[in-house]
Amino acid sequence: MQVKVLLCVMNRQTIGIVGGGQLGRMLTQAAQPLGFSVVVIDPGENSPATQVGATQIEADLYDKAALSKLADQSDYITVEIEHLDADALAELVKEGSVVNPAPSTIKLIQDKYLQKEFLRKAGLDVADFVKIDNYADAQKALKKFGGSMVLKTRHGAYDGRGNAVITNEIELKQAWELFKDTPLYAEELIPFTKELAVMVARSTKGEIAIYPVVETVQERNICLEVLAPAAVGKTTTAKAVKLATKTAELLEGAGVFGIEMFLTKGGKVLINEIAPRVHNSGHYTIEACVTSQFEQHIRAISGLPLGDTSLRAPAAVMINILGERNGDTFLTGLDKAEANPHTKVHIYGKSPTKIDRKMGHITSLGETVDEARQRARQARRSITI
């Protein structure tokens, strides 16, 4: 019996993921059919990834002992979140671990100001921005940007936390108070007509694969819906694909990256933000593309060839299932939701429910985006959680 266990450990490769939330969960589900074991670090008891068979190291993501343990157990290390100790990951690389994307990439992306600087220096289109070191800088910036701007924390922003739209001095003061002692920068407020996103994969061999350009619909700075493909012309699509490709070429390390963009009224496409990981705007790929973003990420970081990214249906719409209250998770309406044709519900196994917490998502396919959207919205209305 001892021998059997030993041999099992020997011949199965293991993916180590920093973070065991819904992204870690869906990465785990994609890794298992390929024969991988998965181990995650997550502070929460019975994390979403653990529920689907990942071994969990129950620890804070910044816990160095936990990271060492992860490294000991893993053939390939990756992340499902960028808010972590990139220096500690760099240490693991020095000690011989394979970490993708590169810790340097994660570190760059962690600081949104440096991220923007990097993109601007590389000649990629971004919204204009300035560093803010003190209140006077912020006042100057507001003037420079014509009386409206977005004040952003350089670190740790997530699902809209850390962004404030400023249109006057009162709002500036309020935001200043809110972000007190946090490193900041400011961006011009882009009068965009659409928010776009492109998932792009880069393998350890430098191969690049681009997913369709999608439209993301945000509210309260949280992604509500993703429409695939985006209803934009060829020129816009080409611009978005070019930006995504260039970005993937620039960043070090392998994996899937989410590139969020603005389409301006004037028809420009600007990079808003990069996620060095699988991304909410790519969940639709599970049902809608030949290779899901999750399988693609596993392929990318483990040296497998990248898969086909093309759509398998004319259109797909993803709607997030956000918590509508605070309390124990209690799912109802699954039967009604599942009665919608070409509709798939994904529940992440989180408890408790919190307002705006991502509890799951729905993807509907259709002949048109409108058809898929109707199906997904009807399914979403059926569900309470």
Add this chain to the structure above:
Amino acid sequence: MQVKVLLCVMNRQTIGIVGGGQLGRMLTQAAQPLGFSVVVIDPGENSPATQVGATQIEADLYDKAALSKLADQSDYITVEIEHLDADALAELVKEGSVVNPAPSTIKLIQDKYLQKEFLRKAGLDVADFVKIDNYADAQKALKKFGGSMVLKTRHGAYDGRGNAVITNEIELKQAWELFKDTPLYAEELIPFTKELAVMVARSTKGEIAIYPVVETVQERNICLEVLAPAAVGKTTTAKAVKLATKTAELLEGAGVFGIEMFLTKGGKVLINEIAPRVHNSGHYTIEACVTSQFEQHIRAISGLPLGDTSLRAPAAVMINILGERNGDTFLTGLDKAEANPHTKVHIYGKSPTKIDRKMGHITSLGETVDEARQRARQARRSITI
């Protein structure tokens, strides 16, 4: 913390599966996105289903205490194998458990002679057969069937174990020796041109959904390949669909059933065998159909509406990855296999490898069955396990 755990248990429904092999594994993977927890009974340490997040009751499938424990933990009980204690399942129903398919159906199907009797009495087309109680019966049968027949054990046959083709008295004697003291029956040897299969689902509400008619290619009585859709005419398709529908209407209880059929030289379609569960001939549905057989089974037994069974690609071919040797499992060639377009590898996490053990499968999609088959075969050739 106690309260949180308690509430978690309260609000998540649990599927209990008797058996935790590859079918239990893929059922688990289908149940999780719908918000279900899964618990399985399996005698093997760290069963394939356990590896993907099912809680395991490590026990023999016939262990009554284990079945009681499963019942305590489950909202819906089902099976991934028909070789189990159907009477014990019937007891659980009496005690208030929801078991699907009905234990009576499983019991009927367990005895292949009674299964055939049932089908014949219902007017469904089956190969001619007779009960064998002694050697003289067997000799009489061989004469009746014109000198060739298949001698079959009534119980416990699986992947060809328990079937013997008899074309002369010597073979009869050998088989008689082999099957000594086992209840037997004999069937005429059907000179079939193709073996067909249809997966059919019946919900707790009596709703029926039929999957495409596929061709199965068997060798050594083990399924090697499944071709979807089968290259048969409309008349044959209609016959197969009619047989599958009638069968699903006749059987008690909900779930997915696999109906294996023969297409004879004369163009007749005969039912060969029924599996009261998801089936190897339906694995292709994961990538090829709107709703996989695994999700469909979970929907069927849990009172959810049935999903769309139509093909999402013109053609799909599934090839089993059978063990080619006895020893520790060691997977190679995944990179080459995954380089094939529209190809997905499923490894079941079994160890050790044994000759003809089902270690995984490959599904390739294509514009034609030939294209899909070439892709799947090329991928299969790349892999050693």
